[in-house]
Amino acid sequence: MMKEFTIGEKVRLVSLPPYLKTAEPMPMLRPADLLQVGDEGTVLDRRPGGYWGVRFGKGAFLLDDQYLESI
Known part of the structure; x- marks a missing residue:
């Protein structure tokens, strides 16, 4: 669901996903270790494609x- x-x-x-995709007009792939489990952000x-810009x-x-939960 x-x-x-x-x-x-x-x-x-x-x-963490295998990699991160930036939320820019021309998205780029970045290593997943830029973020850590538990980091908080704003939608x-x-x-x-089912993605959220955060x-x-x-x-x-x-x-x-699947990588996000509400606070």
Whole structure:
């Protein structure tokens, strides 16, 4: 079941994906170790393909809902 978040909602990273995709107009892949499990961020938007744009302290990334939980 897909989780639904609202724009501006605070979320927590519950597991790390194999890599991170930046939430820029031209997304780039970054190593997953930029973030740690438990990092908190803010939902920016919903993207095609089931991704959520989330702003963390180290940047904005596109993440699948399986890696996120509401705070």
